[in-house]
Amino acid sequence: MLVGHTFTSASVGAQPPVAGPPPIPGLDLPGLQEWIDRIVPPPALGPVTNSPLVDADRLEPDLAALRAAVMPDPIGDAFVDYWPPNLDTFAPGEVIGVRDVTATGGPILFPPVRQVLQLKFRTTDAAGLPSYAIASLVVPTGEWAGNGDRPIVVNNVPINGLGRDCNPSYTFVHGITTETNLSEFIPPTTQLAVARGYAVLIPDHEGPRMAYAEPFVAGHAVLDAMRAVRGAFSDEFGDSVFGMIGYSGGAIATNAASKLMSTYAPELTGVVVGAALGGVPVDYELLARSMNANLASGVFFGATFAIGRERPEILAHMNHLAQWIAVSPMKNQCVDVFALPGIFHLPMDVAANFPDPLHSDLAEEIYRITRLEDRKSAVPLYIYHGQQEFWVPLEGARNLADEQCALGTDVVYRSVFGEHVVAAVTGYPEAILWLDARLRGEPAVSEC
Known part of the structure; x- marks a missing residue:
């Protein structure tokens, strides 16, 4: 097509x-x-x-x-389905509504959490027009004992769906269903982050049109989700740092957010401390x-x-x-x-x-257009890709790393064992440890 x-x-x-x-x-x-x-x-x-x-x-x-x-088609949930008629009066990232879904979202997570909130906020579509998106915010129990405000992991899961019930927000409202994507739980990014004391932000990055694989929609939604949290919960997260991670379809969103940040959400530069992405289908x-x-x-x-x-x-x-x-x-x-x-x-x-x-x-x-070529990432990158990939060629990930190195981005690149599914497992441990180090304040070291 x-x-x-x-x-x-x-x-x-x-x-x-x-x-x-x-x-x-x-x-x-x-x-x-x-x-x-x-x-x-x-x-x-x-x-x-x-x-x-x-x-x-x-x-x-x-x-x-x-x-x-x-x-x-609508899914019968006005919070998700309803397009506000006055979106142009909202700034990108401004919150339209918030709801608490802890009763259904909390039990499917381990360890226990204090709250699962869903935010509906204004964002921007691929044509540059007002749109909206949903994101789920998972807040751990207990007080944050580290320096500053509690860090937030932005978990860009590979939604890979054409219907609105394919979104991670649907799982938090309805529990695990036949539409639930296993990538919402495996690898266990949300669970590991919560156990670490971090909050987790999980955007529905395909937007209301479910534009799977459209990078501008995804990147805008991710960036505006971070703006929404900072604006709506400034007392708790106003000075939080964010770290992004995504694999496959989630890597599309993570890469786009990293590259669009400087022009679309420049105030987040310095607030987002790094992005880890794997199985990278960016070309x-x-x-x-x-x-x-x-x-x-x-x-x-x-x-x-x-x-x-x-x-x-x-x-x-x-x-x-x-x-x-x-x-x-x-x-x-x-x-x-x-x-x-x-x-x-x-x-x-x-x-x-x-x-x-x-x-x-x-x-x-x-x-x-979708390659987002020659746009410098505003944050350090950790890129990993399977050596035996055949659906998503290794060439694309290497080209991305070379491009970003040439533009002056701090980059770590790893070729890991496996094709697309296996590499999601073999490349994950080092990627999540790299992201954790950024959230703990360790400066990124480039391997360009």
């Missing part, structure tokens, strides 16, 4: 009838795409009632209708080679579609088959479901309405 060319209403509208499919020698993808759009009718899309979620006024009618239809051009037309293609399709929720020029070039899937219940699934189509090893071409979408002008532009 990373495709190019100018959108027209014909991209979503009906196609002329055809007597039969064109000849397809072998896997003639251009012929296959034409055949799909002639044989499969477009889904019927209802009228659009404009809302900030859809922002229909900026789009052609057919694309606005499609964008409205592919948005995640989508590399992923287009490694995750397309193989077992990982379901995840790649899902991420591309989710980025399109924020960047509708991508949605404009889905063919009719992809549109049917995008408006189906699949749009609300977590990764364990939307990854399953990878068993068919389908290439991205079968979801596009023109040939070779991954080498189009728009694809190149999306690669460039």
Whole structure:
């Protein structure tokens, strides 16, 4: 779905009838795409009632209708679902609401905690417009015995979901469900931090559109979550230092927050003492080679579609088959479901309405934008990656480390044993110890 060319209403509208499919020698993808759009009718899309979620006024009618239809469904929780009409009157990071979910969130954590609070706050979407996000704040029992205010670990878990019930905030409200991602508990970042006496901040970094893998949405949400805690609880956390950690999808959010901080939230520079990130999928051009037309293609399709929720020029070039899937219940699934189509090893071409979408002008532009290239991290970085990675190439993590070293960032880089899942375990101990040292006030030492 990373495709190019100018959108027209014909991209979503009906196609002329055809007597039969064109000849397809072998896997003639251009012929296959034409055949799909002639044989499969477009889904019927209802009228659009404009809302900030859809922002229909900026789009052609057919694309606005499609964008409205592919948005995640409400989950029946007004705290999460409701888009305040006056968001533009709030500053980024300003708190809209707070609720206490200790009764349901506390029992699923070990050791015991004093409080689990959820904050709803204003943030900024990929187009630079007002949006909102949710974050969960876990506060340990007892008084902080160290110097200054209690430090806070920002645990950017890999949400990897298309529906709002895939978020970590949903688990804190509803307990462990079939939608709960094991990465919310393994590795046990929250539990180790609480045992250390640190507070933990867990952002829903995909935003209300569930824009999985969109770095600007994720980075803004993480930075505004820290602003929200500092503003709403200044008596307890006004002078706290923060340290970020994230793996895989959580590394997207951590990397983006580190790179966007200087321009988006410069007051946090010096307040955030370091960021540890592993399994780093920060170059989508590399992923287009490694995750397309193989077992990982379901995840790649899902991420591309989710980025399109924020960047509708991508949605404009889905063919009719992809549109049917995008408006189906699949749009609300977590990764364990939307990854399953990878068993068919389908290439991205079968979801596009023109040939070779991954080498189009728009694809190149999306690669460039999401790479956040040549932006210096405002904080020291610890980067780790599996030596045997095949879905998320090692090249991307090495390139990131080299880029940041060249820009003058303090960087530690480690290649660790394992592919994506194994490396999440083998690389974690040194990463969390590095972050703990930053939170304890030890200065970062660069290995560039």
